[in-house]
Amino acid sequence: AHFSFSCLGGDERRVDSRTVYVGHRPGSTNEAFIPPKFCDNRIVSSKYTVWNFLPKNLFEQFRRIANFYFLIIFLVQVRTVDTPTSPVTSGLPLFFVITVTAIKQGYEDWLRHRADYEVNKYPVTVLENGQRIRKESENIKVGDVVEVKEDETFPCDLILLQSSRDDDTCFVTTASLDGESNHKTHYTVPDIETDLETLRATIECEQPQSDLYNFSMTKLLDVLMLLSRSLGPENLLLKGATLKNTQKICGVAVYTGMETKMALNYQGKSQKRSAVEKSINAFLLVYLCILLSKALVCTTLKYVWQSKPGQDEPWYNEKTQREKDTNLYLKMFTDFLSFMVLFNFIIPVSMYVTVEMQKFLGSLFITWDKDFFDPEIKEGALVNTSDLNEELGQVEYVFTDKTGTLTQNNMEFIECCIDGFQYSYRDTASELDGFCVTDGPANKLQQKEREELFLRALCLCHTVQVKEPIEQGQGFIASSPDEVALVKGAMRYGFTFLGLESKTMKILNRNKDVEIYELLHVLNFDPVRRRMSVIVRSKSGDTLLFCKGADTSIFPRVRQEEVEGIRLHVERNATEGYRTLCVAYKCLSPEEYAQADAELREARLALQDREEKLMAVYNQVETGMSLIGATAVEDRLQEEAAETMEALQAAGMKVWVLTGDKMETAKSTCYACRLFQRNTELLELTVRTLEDGGKKREERLHELLIEYYKKAVQEAPPVKAGITRSVPRSWCSTNQDYGFIIDGATLSMVLNSSESTSSRYKSLLLQICQNCTAVLCCRMAPLQKAQIVKMVKNSKGSPITLSIGDGANDVSMILEAHVGIGIKGKEGRQAVRNSDYAIPKLRHLKKLLLAHGHLYYVRIAHLVQYFFYKNLCFILPQFLYQFFCGYSQQPLYDAAYLTMYNICFTSMPILAYSLLEQHICIDVLLENASLYREIAKNAMLRWGPFLKWTLLGVFHGLLFFFGVRLLFCNPALQDNGQVFGNWSYGTIVFTVLVFTVTLKLALDTRHWTWINHFVIWGSLAFYVFFSFFWGGIIWPFLKQQRLYFVFANMLSSVSAWLVIILLILLSLLPEILLVVFRKPRGPRSHQVEL
DSSP states (O other), rough: OOOOHHHGGGOOOOOSSEEEEEOOSSSSSSOOOOOOOOOOOOOOOOOOOOTHHHHHHHHHHTTTTHHHHHHHHHHHHHHOOSSSTTTTTHHHHHHHHHHHHHHHHHHHHHHHHHHHHHHHHOOEEEEETTEEEEEEEEGGOTTEEEEEETOOSSSSSEEEEEETTSSSEEEEEOHHHSOSSSEEEEEOOOOOSTTTSSSOEEEEOOOOOTTOOOOOOOOEEEEETTEEEOOOOGGGEOTOOOOEEESEEEEEEEEEEEGGGGHTTTOOOOOOOOHHHHHHHHHHHHHHHHHHHHHHHHHHHHHHHHTTTTSOOTTTOOOHHHHHHHHHOOOOHHHHHHHHHGGGSSEEEEHHHHHHHHHHHHHHHHOOGGOOOOTTBBBOOOOOOOGGGGGGGHHHHEEEOSSTTTEEEEEHHHHHHEEEEEEESSSSSTGGGGGEESOOOOHHHHHHHHHHHHHHHHHHSSEEESSSSOOOTTTOOOSSHHHHHHHHHHHHOEEEEEEEEEEEEEEEEESEEEEEEEEEEEEOOOOOTTTEHHHHOOOTEEEEEEEEEEHHGGGGGBBBHHHHHHOOOOOHHTTTEEEEEEEEEEEEEEHHHHHHHHHOOOHHHHHSSSSHHHHHHHHHOOOOEEEEEEEEEEEEOOTTHHHHHHHHHHHOOEEEEEEEHHHHHHHHHHHTTSSSOOOOOEEESSSHHHHSSSSOOOHHHHHHHHHHHHHISSSSOOOOOGGGGOGGGGGGTOOOOOOEEEHHHHHHHHHSOOHHHHHHHHHHHHHHHHTSSSSEEEEEEEEEHHHHHHHHHHHHHOOOOEEEEGGGGGGGHHHHHHHHEEEEEESSSSSHHSSEEEESSEEEEEEEHIIIIHHHHHHHHHHHHHHHHHHHHHHHHHHHHHHTTTTTTOOSSSSHHHHIIIITTTHHEEEHHHHHHOOOOHHHHOOOOGGGGGGGGGGGSHHHHHHHHHHHOOOOHHHHHHHHHHHHOOOOOOOTTTOHHHHHHHHHHHHHHHHHHHHHHHHHHSSOOOOHHHHHHHHHHHHHHHHHHHHHHHOTTTOOOOTTHHHHHHTTOOHHHHHHHHHHHHHHHHHHHHHHHHHOSGGGGGOOOO
């Protein structure tokens, strides 16, 4: 058979649906057939190609203000002006930064190329012209019939046509899509041609969209058998999912390549920039303005001064003919550029090199941290992006996945309650059949019958499959880990489920007899009904309906007198963080069953509104039931999950849980993690609450948003981020705590409504969420997780967001947040590969943020402020000097000093400080989470601290220059009466400068190590040694040696010594007084040695 495809009417516009032709061409044979352009099956996640890497990467890098500015200065120095400094001083650091960044980004993209290549070249089997042909995955086209074998991954989105299983089902795991490692059941399209070689069919389906749980407006028409069948999500196999417990399947490709649901949910990796970098750019602009104004002032004053008679061309310095012929405005411009180059050192080019080194070396401390080592997987933390270390200290919102991140995804049956009596399991043979009744009689015959009925319900009401052989319950596979836990729970009490074979369910009871039941119908679970049922027929001919589901969906459908006893147990279990389910049953008379059977079959074959019709039948059948009991299952939390969440909230962070899981499950986890407390009022905005009012969903949505807004925002006192958790709850009991719950379907309604209403809904939703102590979002598709992060990220105040997850379904949200953290869990390594930081366990997040994040932020903030300060001290005397040298661009300092000030004399102490400083020791930071708030919202890099540092720089610059000028009132400072010259003047200023800025840093250091001592005192010693060495030898490569014996001569003058010591002390006096009178931060014992 030839497989081809077409779009509706050959139109390539984005219509609402696409038509896929399987095995035949549309229209008459003599008409020309133009195949429509569906995309091929290639996946592209890389950013660059070999050809565009250099231009694209350079363009991105020169978009940074600093890089562009240094490039301009470098070109000016090379081409235009006779400058006092070499172009190398600007060019070398710039070249270093550009090269390192390009290599890093190139390597990351090469890894993405390699991953794409592996996916695109993966061999697959395609049925073509009656033959099985091996193709590369990228060559699959829409309309091809593809064969997939057990444990293989689906290469594109397929509609299931044929399965090797007798019951026409197949099992898949979707861990890489929604994080759930359980087995989901999918069904073949019913009643179609079984021989796929002769199949002629037309599939009409919706255009590609990202919602994983939705596949609507879809039908398949078998041309030969003239059958039309409606298709749903249960017939669609998604790319990225894996085939399990099924030998092979065949399916037709409907979405390929970048149009598959997996690709539409993938968020491209963008360059992340930290808040500190934005602050640096803002400060850079301020200093650029200072630089321009200095150059402008000097140029203007130069020409004002030269306009006076005799000043422009004194008798001892006549102009050459060439100088006389030069255009005045051109001369002004070159003078302006000369001043720019002379004062250029106020912009710290070496700061970028130091920051890059600080980030790279600083990230090694995270990798080396022994507390992050996990003996189970024998791995520690991993840093993929060192650019964001300081962002870890600025987090305001934490978005966490649930399954595998907060929980271990490991369910355990804890206890059950039958007819109001609580039973908990004890591993002791002395107890009756393993049961331990803690609050009621166990020996009554009637009670025993109820127990057995309850256990039969657990053994029959599920979709669990048995994989041979069963070893202590290890062979169960199911679409939900809860179901396996319940079947294993029944097994402990003597009822073992043996499996389902051709619609027959077998149970081994307590007396070791095999009971056989015929499975007639499964009424599947869905998030609106929140329950599932099975209809079975026993050997004696009784037709029974067993139903299990959430208490809120079961209680209204059973006799009310049975509810009270069980309700208490359910509520208590829920607040203990267990997942609770209620179990009910009903005997169906032959007439009732016949009617239900006919209605169910009719609804399943309906082409229009199939879901609604099925729902109506399910609701009709599941009434008038009798309640038997309830179960409690524990999804074990990760170690210290609750303590970690509490610490994050005490630090002022808001925690949002984003999960693809059901609401009840997620809610119980939130209670167990203490995100929701007993007194928390839950505001629920889900499909269920929208259905409640009996109005249109849109109207009800608007109503609920307004109602919750009034409650949480208008009536509540304003809640500052996390404040409610910083004091014990008992103190603020008057303030009601709110928790907010939303599901994926409702979020779609909020985001996808018309533009005007969407922005209004969004702002209402955001304000409600920001006033809640915790937010839970359930049934989320991966892209919706990213949309929520983006919505908060772009809200007022642009808060810093962090996402943490362990599965491939979390990749989009990890990439969207400012900081993405992957957990090295059981769900594969995709989250880790795409994250900025990876940690083995959730509990490590506390130290990563509260200790490492806090310290990195303080260190880099100090580094940035200090760099701007020391360069202002450096260049201000140079600017003031112009007023005393006829604005002649005469340098105050020697060229060697100009070049080496930032590179050698003052760079190492600040680098050591920015790597090793602990202003508060790590133990105190971890014990007192509220310290994290002190640095929130970029507190150390705001305009206030920046102004303080700038004023300090101005004070020091003025003191250095005019202090030395006072000394030079009598320039005969040597014993022999010789006069000091201008180079001596500059050298004294420079000596005071180097000592002052280095000792200022020493005074700021709270945590001394041998490295700090070595670099601080070593830098000062190196300066003195270099000055003696540079001035003590005649260097053959220098045209003029300005500093020949200047330094040694200077130190022979007692006056010079006095002024140097006096000026250093005067400059540091405010700092010394501050250290003396400052209140110490905790006892000295807190100063830990590294």
